Amino acid sequence: MFGNAPRAVWERWIPPDERHRIPLACRAMLVREPDGRQVLVETGIGAFFEPKLRDRFGVVEPGHVLLESLAAQNLTDRDIDVVVLSHLHFDHAGGLLSPWRDGQPPTLLFPNARYLVGATAWDRAQRPHTRDRASFIPALIDLLDASGRLELLTGDRSGLLPDWRFHRSDGHTPGLVLPEVPLPGGPVVFAADLIPGVPWVHLPITMGYDRFPEQLIDEKQRLLSDLVARHGRLFYTHDPDTALSAVQFTDGKFSAFDRIAAPRDSA
Numbered sequence: 409m410f411g412n413a414p415r416a417v418w419e420r421w422i423p424p425d426e427r428h429r430i431p432l433a434c435r436a437m438l439v440r441e442p443d444g445r446q447v448l449v450e451t452g453i454g455a456f457f458e459p460k461l462r463d464r465f466g467v468v469e470p471g472h473v474l475l476e477s478l479a480a481q482n483l484t485d486r487d488i489d490v491v492v493l494s495h496l497h498f499d500h501a502g503g504l505l506s507p508w509r510d511g512q513p514p515t516l517l518f519p520n521a522r523y524l525v526g527a528t529a530w531d532r533a534q535r536p537h538t539r540d541r542a543s544f545i546p547a548l549i550d551l552l553d554a555s556g557r558l559e560l561l562t563g564d565r566s567g568l569l570p571d572w573r574f575h576r577s578d579g580h581t582p583g584l585v586l587p588e589v590p591l592p593g594g595p596v597v598f599a600a601d602l603i604p605g606v607p608w609v610h611l612p613i614t615m616g617y618d619r620f621p622e623q624l625i626d627e628k629q630r631l632l633s634d635l636v637a638r639h640g641r642l643f644y645t646h647d648p649d650t651a652l653s654a655v656q657f658t659d660g661k662f663s664a665f666d667r668i669a670a671p672r673d674s675a
Contacts, residue, residue, distance in 0.1 A: 409422075409430060409432070409604075409615050409616070409617075409646075410607070410613060410614075410615065410616075411613065411614040411615055411616050411618065411621060412614075412616075413612075413613055418607065418613075421606075421607040422605075422607065422648065427466075429466050430648075431648040432604075432605075432646045432647075432648060433644075433645065433646055433647060433648050433670060434452035434453040434499050434500070434503075434645065434646065435450075435452065435643075435644065435645045435646070435647075435651060435670065436448055436449060436450045436451055436452050436474055436477075436503065436645075437449040437450070437598055437643050438478075438481070438483075439589055441569075445489040445490065446483065446487055446488050446489050446490075447488075447489065447490045447491075447492065447569065448488045448490070448491045448492070448518070448521070449491075449492045449494075449587055449598045449643075450491075450492070450493060450494060450500050450501070450503075450598070450600070450645060451474055451491065451493075451500070451501060451502070451503025451504050451517075451518075452473065452474050452499070452500070452502070452503040452645075453465075453467060453498065453499045453500075453502045453503060454472055454474065454502040454503030454504070454505055454507070455467075455469075455470075455471055455472040455473075455503075455507035455508060456498075456502050456505040456506070456507065456508055456514055456545070457502075457508060458508050458510075459508075471507065472503065472506075472507050474503045475517075485517040485518045485519070485521075486518075486519060486520055487520075488518050488520070488521045489520065489521055489522070490521055490522050490524060490568055490569065491504070491518050491521045491522070491523050491524065492524045492525075492569070492585075492587050492598075493523065493524065493525040493529075494526075494529075494584055494585050494586060494587070494598065494600035494601070495525070495526070495529040495532075495533075495580075495581050495583065495584045495585070495600065495601070496525065496529060496530070496532075496533040496544055496545075496548070496549065497540075497543040497544065497581065497601075498543060498544065498545050498548075500600070500601075500645070501545070501548060502545060502548070503517075504516060504517055504518065504523075504548060504551075504552070505517065505545070505547070505548055505551075513547065514547055514548070514551070515551070516548075516551040516552070516555060521557065522557050522558075522559050522568055523552055523555065523557055523558050523559065524559045524561060524566060524568055524569070525552075525558070525559075525560065525561065525585075526560070526561045526562075526574075526576070526583040526584070526585040527560040527561060527562045527583065528576075528578075528582050528583025529581065529582065529583035529584060529585065530558075530560055530583070531582075531583070532581060532582050532583055533549050534549060539619070540581065540617075540619070543581075543617075561574055561585060564576070569587075571590055572587055572588060572589060572590070573587075573588040573590075573595075574586065574587055574588065575588060575597065575631060577600075577602045577624065577627045577631075578619075578620065578623060578627070579602070579614075579618055579619065579620045579621065579622075579623040579624025579625070579626075579627050579628075580600075580601040580602060580615070580617065580618045580619065580624055581601070581619055582619070584600060584601065584602065585600075586598055586599060586600055586602060586631070588640075593639070594638060594639035594640045594641060595635070595638060595640040595641070596640065596641045596642075596643055596652070597631065597635065597640060597641070597642055597643065598643045598645070599642045599643060599644055599645070600645055601615070601617070601618075601645075601646075602624065602627060602628055602631065603628060603631075603632075603642060603644070604644065604645060604646035604647065605644045605646050605647030605648075605650065606644065606647050606649075606650050606653065606664045606667070608628075609632070609642070609653075609655065609662050609663060609664050610661065610662065610663070611625055611628060611629055611632075611661065611662060612625065629662075632655055632657070632662045633657070635655050636655055636656060636657050636662070639654070640654075640655070641653060641654050641655070642655060642664070647670065648670065649669060649670055650664070650667045650668065650669065650670060651668050651669065651670040651671070652667070652668040653665060653666060653667040653668065654666040
């Protein structure tokens, strides 16, 4: 998760367990639009893994945490009108699928929603590179394609969400989109895997999963500079402790401040 950063550096930020794993969230963001629509940004990892793979990837929750979190808001997957996907790696889109059942094929959840994904990210998911083929779920790609409710984003705006802006990044995976939600106090950007958590706000820190780390650093610098100027905030999908923060540039580097702690049931 920390690329070429030495362990002696990153273990101060997120200490590993005895199996050398670190805790990570797979956090989604629910936005209630003024017109009453319910918009979900990403769906987390979900519960589609069979038990052996769930153990391999360290998924500790036995159920579909996103569905449980929606229920706590008196919602079900049927109440969601739009699902925005930054990209289609399994830890960001696996929650679109029903929980694993022995001998049963997965089904697609959110039956009343339009699914919004970047056109380049969609092309990547259909024709993945050998390096990241294992990050995609073939059954999910087929179900989305057959749904008739898939919208492909080609620019920085969408007719589905006309007030939102979509930033593009190619450093982690081609066609990653970062939704920006306009708010009176300043925009909130869902940082996805460009900046998965607070430690990655520091410019040199990238992930070993990133396709083009130097390009990612340049993209991160542009986004952070823009957010500092506009008093924007970042929403973190993988940070185990912080869900949201503001960003500042002091002493020659970017850092997070005014952090909002993650609810314990949001991972």
